[in-house]
Amino acid sequence: MSNYAIILAAGKGTRMKSDLPKVLHKVSGITMLEHVFRAVSALNPEKTVTIIGHKAELVREVLSGKSSFALQTEQLGTGHAVMMAEEELARLAGQTLVIAGDTPLITGESLKNLIDFHVNHKNVATILTATADDPFGYGRIIRNQHGEVTKIVEQKDATEFEQQVKEINTGTYVFDNKRLFEALKNINTNNAQGEYYLTDVISIFRENGEKVGAYVLRDFNESLGVNDRVALATAESVMRNRINKAHMVNGVSFQNPEATYIEVDVVIEPDVVIEANVTLKGQTKIGSESFLTNGTCIVDSNIGQRVVVTNSTIKESTVADGVTVGPYAHIRPESVLAENVHIGNFVEVKGSTIGENSKAGHLTYIGNAEVGTEVNFGAGTILANYDGKNKFKTTIGDNVFVGSNSTIIAPLTIGNRAVTAAGSTVTKDVPEDSIAIGRGRQENKDGYAKHFPYHPSKR
Incomplete structure (x- = not known):
């Protein structure tokens, strides 16, 4: 029997107090709508229809x-x-799943179980329910002695006995597809809100003597519908714990998982150690045996094995095995660090490729450069790549030694095994095996220091 799905994503979500449609608010890196769509995809539906309305084009773009x-x-x-x-x-x-686009915590496994229950019990409709410790405000599920659902009663309409029921309606359903659309023709707006309620079809099925069932979620958290920022924060917390737990089960060590933020699409291999206050976002992958210290932020980057990142930021870059980064380094987009590169404290790399075993220990800017292997950057080095309008490339060969406080003004090439003298401003190509010296000549004035007010003789 074929599966279909309808995702309800037309509402504005006024309680979110946002110009953004409610379903486009993010939980752990992707929109709530994407979370729901991924769960629905576990059913392999032949067709999924998303109902759009408020700012429809924004919602349409996501799927x-x-x-x-x-x-x-x-x-x-x-x-x-x-x-x-x-x-x-x-x-x-076939059967059709109807689910709200603001339920980001629902899992594909639960939806599969719901569909299986619906088919095995030959129901015309099956309601996904949950057991709430405090059911106040939820619609209650009322069953008969055979376990079949007789009605869904809202809080304001429930009798004192019905209010004691803890099984609640989550707002997710499976229907016999043809019967669903037949029953929808018979519902009306004779209610306080003047709206067409999907729950009215349940009453229609029961009046016709058709079988309506309910499948109870194992985890109440999956039922959470996000209507405001408080619920959004709750969903974020539950999802963060779920993600971190999955990584720990797969062999990742967390110093303090409650203080670590990892988005849903991040991949982490076993034996990685992560300290508190680490943030991993987007399409990031962390290789095995790497170590990420407190304060590290990595976004959309591929990190190799045995990498150590100390309190540093890496964005949209590739870091090979054995690299060390930080503390306080910034690897900006489109950078590639080859094996065993060392990027030290207060070093910034942007749009550059740095070859194996090269080192920039401290206080250095490397931008728009192609750097060879075994290169050493002295402290205070700057690759001046921008003239205010255009970016220019620097090419540095293998085994180059860049002296401290060198300023390399692109575009230029420094050949293999060349040296730049400390304090030099380099403005033209440096041939292989050459030394570039580009600094003012030093002149000593004997005895002149005695004329300065700070000289000991003046005290």
């Missing part, structure tokens, strides 16, 4: 090429939103 879309021009309730998918789905045989 462009992955989902079909149906536009809800007026937000007239959940039932009305599902009606928008009629043209895409109504004639198809």
